[in-house]
Amino acid sequence: xxxxxxxxxxxxVQGITGAEGSYHTERMLAYxxxxxxxxxxxxxxxxxxxxxxxxxxxxxxxxxxGATHTCIFVPPPFAADALFEAHDAGIELAVCITxxxxxxxxxxxxxTTHGMRIIGPNCPGLISPGRASIGIMxxxxxxxxxxxxxxxxxxxxxxxxxxxxxxxxGQSTCVGIGGDPIIGTTFVDCLRAFKxxxxxxxxxxxxxxxxxxxxxxxxxxxxxxxDVPVVAFIGGRNAPPGKSLGHAGAIISGSFGTAAxxxxxxxxxxxxxxxxxxDIPRLLSERMAAFA
Amino acid sequence: xxxxxxxxxMNLMEYQGKELFRRSGIPVPRSQHALTPEDVAxxxxxxxxxxxxxxxxxxxxxxxxxxxxxATSADEGRTVAREILATPMPPNRQNPKGExxxxxxxxxxxxxRTEAYCAIAIDRAAKKPVIMVSRFGGMDIEEVSEKxxxxxxxxxxxxxxxxxxxxxxxxxxRAQLDPGYRRQLPGILGSLYEMFFRYGAKLVExxxxxxxxxxxxxxxxxxxxxDDDALFRTPEFKEWHKTLPxxxxxxxxxxxxxxxxxxxxxxxxxxTLANGAGLAMATMDAVSNAGGAxxxxxxxxxxxxxxxxxxxxxxxxxSTGATAFFINIFGxxxxxxxxxxxxxxxxxxxxxxxxxxxxxxxGTNEEEGRRILAEAGMQPVExxxxxxxxxxxxxxxxxxx
Numbered sequence: 001x002x003x004x005x006x007x008x009x010x011x012x013v014q015g016i017t018g019a020e021g022s023y024h025t026e027r028m029l030a031y032x033x034x035x036x037x038x039x040x041x042x043x044x045x046x047x048x049x050x051x052x053x054x055x056x057x058x059x060x061x062x063x064x065x066g067a068t069h070t071c072i073f074v075p076p077p078f079a080a081d082a083l084f085e086a087h088d089a090g091i092e093l094a095v096c097i098t099x100x101x102x103x104x105x106x107x108x109x110x111x112t113t114h115g116m117r118i119i120g121p122n123c124p125g126l127i128s129p130g131r132a133s134i135g136i137m138x139x140x141x142x143x144x145x146x147x148x149x150x151x152x153x154x155x156x157x158x159x160x161x162x163x164x165x166x167x168x169x170g171q172s173t174c175v176g177i178g179g180d181p182i183i184g185t186t187f188v189d190c191l192r193a194f195k196x197x198x199x200x201x202x203x204x205x206x207x208x209x210x211x212x213x214x215x216x217x218x219x220x221x222x223x224x225x226x227d228v229p230v231v232a233f234i235g236g237r238n239a240p241p242g243k244s245l246g247h248a249g250a251i252i253s254g255s256f257g258t259a260a261x262x263x264x265x266x267x268x269x270x271x272x273x274x275x276x277x278x279d280i281p282r283l284l285s286e287r288m289a290a291f292a
Numbered sequence: 293x294x295x296x297x298x299x300x301x302m303n304l305m306e307y308q309g310k311e312l313f314r315r316s317g318i319p320v321p322r323s324q325h326a327l328t329p330e331d332v333a334x335x336x337x338x339x340x341x342x343x344x345x346x347x348x349x350x351x352x353x354x355x356x357x358x359x360x361x362x363a364t365s366a367d368e369g370r371t372v373a374r375e376i377l378a379t380p381m382p383p384n385r386q387n388p389k390g391e392x393x394x395x396x397x398x399x400x401x402x403x404x405r406t407e408a409y410c411a412i413a414i415d416r417a418a419k420k421p422v423i424m425v426s427r428f429g430g431m432d433i434e435e436v437s438e439k440x441x442x443x444x445x446x447x448x449x450x451x452x453x454x455x456x457x458x459x460x461x462x463x464x465x466r467a468q469l470d471p472g473y474r475r476q477l478p479g480i481l482g483s484l485y486e487m488f489f490r491y492g493a494k495l496v497e498x499x500x501x502x503x504x505x506x507x508x509x510x511x512x513x514x515x516x517x518x519d520d521d522a523l524f525r526t527p528e529f530k531e532w533h534k535t536l537p538x539x540x541x542x543x544x545x546x547x548x549x550x551x552x553x554x555x556x557x558x559x560x561x562x563x564t565l566a567n568g569a570g571l572a573m574a575t576m577d578a579v580s581n582a583g584g585a586x587x588x589x590x591x592x593x594x595x596x597x598x599x600x601x602x603x604x605x606x607x608x609x610x611s612t613g614a615t616a617f618f619i620n621i622f623g624x625x626x627x628x629x630x631x632x633x634x635x636x637x638x639x640x641x642x643x644x645x646x647x648x649x650x651x652x653x654x655g656t657n658e659e660e661g662r663r664i665l666a667e668a669g670m671q672p673v674e675x676x677x678x679x680x681x682x683x684x685x686x687x688x689x690x691x692x693x
Contacts, residue, residue, distance in 0.1 A: 076524075102525070112451060151570065153571065158624045159571055181414065235573035237577045239576075243541075245556060246573070248553065276581060277676065278675060
């Protein structure tokens with residue numbers, strides 16, 4: 001098993017005929033993802049260049065294909081609308097790749113789309129290695145295995161996964177939850193799902209400065225994941241207060257959201273925090289050996 | 293997704309925030325925005341009364357700094373305006389650089405009975421807008437939350453339902469506001485909530501929210517932070533974008549074609565560049581772990597082509613104290629050979645001063661990428677840690693010369 005996504009998950013792409021949507025649809029198909037169609041308003045009835053049916057609305061796409069998952073590649077002003085449409089059509093899981101979605105739009109989306117899991121926005125997506133990928137992650141870096149990984153960023157995820165894969169530690173599912181202040185799925189949501197996933201035997205949490213998602217994850221792990229090896233990494237130890245670094249959500253406000261606070265929270269929960277990404281495979285192997 | 297560089301920062305000045313309040317139906321004192329002492333004198337002459345002249349800056353602490361003064365005649369208006377404009381806002385704890393004063397707000401002096409505080413902000417953990425009310429108005433809210441945390445009444449709004457007047461009534465009671473606020477607060481908070489979403493705010497704050505001797509509730513100050521990502525909704529504020537200065541780092545980033553969040557300077561001598569915000573932060577940390585001092589944060593974004601790399605190299609060399617430059621690329625979608633060609637071409641084209649480069653290139657097509665770099669006489673390294681150590685060594689050697 002894996003979490004949120006497996007090879008039978010039927011996926012549509014909102015924005016399939018746009019440059020980004022089309023390019024990444026091709027890559028997702030090549031990885032083996034069950035993409036069953038796409039949506040571009042006004043192009044319903046046509047075929048995408050990949051030979052997939054294009055629909056005018058998500059409702060039409062779901063009715064014709066039975067899709068349960070969607071991957072959203074639409075410009076920021078239309079992202080919230082795309083999420084509302086997916087929810088209305090009964091989609092179970094939506095990955096929103098779009099960067100730059102207004103944060104007040106996301107407040108409305110997360111407050112109203114109950115029952116639909118949202119990954120992102122401003123995220124690289126999720127991948128269950130060897131089975132399926134939704135988003136923009138480079139599939140060849142990943143390897144099927146038993147480590148669950150959650151991260152707020154894209155390339156740092158690939159960096160960490162590359163290290164795990166080279167060390168022979170494959171992954172069950174990797175989720176890039178996104179770098180924005182308001183996101184659909186948090187670290188705690190993913191930890192809860194990993195806890196119930198028989199394939200996942202160990203977990204890596206890659207956090208960064210800003211917000212309190214890492215502190216919440218540490219508290220959850222202390223209570224519910226006592227029997228699971230977990231290792232954390234926190235990016236931005238040298239970040240200054242008051243200024244976002246790259247991600248809109250990576251910002252220290254006063255004494256809130258610092259790397260020190262997050263590291264302390266994980267350590268208090270008995271979870272080792274890697275000083276460098278390259279330390280993660282070794283720390284994780286040690287934890288796994290200790291728990292075996 | 294392609295980067296969407298943010299070319300403006302929208303923390304509004306008081307006069308701009310009050311203009312939004314006015315449009316949203318929130319009571320504000322009569323006022324006039326003024327650029328010169330003569331403007332102030334002319335306005336006071338044409339509208340006799342008691343006026344307050346306030347410096348228009350983003351930082352707080354204007355009263356303490358003598359940048360809020362009173363005038364009852366044209367002459368007095370001219371004099372106090374000159375005094376306020378004569379010197380910039382001095383540095384304080386909140387803003388160690390101070391801030392230039394470019395304009396003034398002339399505002400009706402209120403007969404104030406008491407002052408309160410209200411605001412709407414975003415609570416990340418709750419994923420909800422939070423409305424906050426306190427009976428301690430006119431004080432720095434950070435100070436209030438330190439000294440009287442129990443005095444701040446909060447309501448987390450369910451966005452599926454939205455604002456309803458009971459919220460304002462409840463908050464007025466819970467915050468133990470003067471009973472004079474009770475009738476008007478629910479309407480004001482409703483307008484504030486509507487304004488928050490209409491304009492795409494991250495924070496709207498009224499501090500103080502004055503209760504006047506006549507029993508009116510009036511927004512005596514305005515602090516509004518709009519979300520850079522929501523600016524497409526308010527094209528009517530294009531003029532304002534120009535009046536709201538980016539800080540120096542943001543200006544440099546914007547001029548180099550980067551998003552304003554993607555570049556930040558530090559006092560050290562090791563320049564850094566990485567693709568992706570998370571990797572760029574980890575790269576800074578790696579330099580620091582190797583005992584080095586970071587010169588900058590730089591997230592080059594997705595497509596690291598020659599022009600992009602050249603602009604970033606020149607940005608770092610010309611605006612920081614970097615004496616060596618560490619480029620850390622993980623080729624995911626971005627192919628290693630393309631990045632390598634970009635770096636080689638960028639270095640051939642640049643007319644800026646040359647500093648030693650350390651390049652770590654891994655991921656898709658990494659062998660081909662390293663071969664291209666080696667052919668051009670550049671020495672790629674295998675890992676981030678190794679690259680950081682090498683960059684620190686080269687930077688310190690160059691700085692010692």
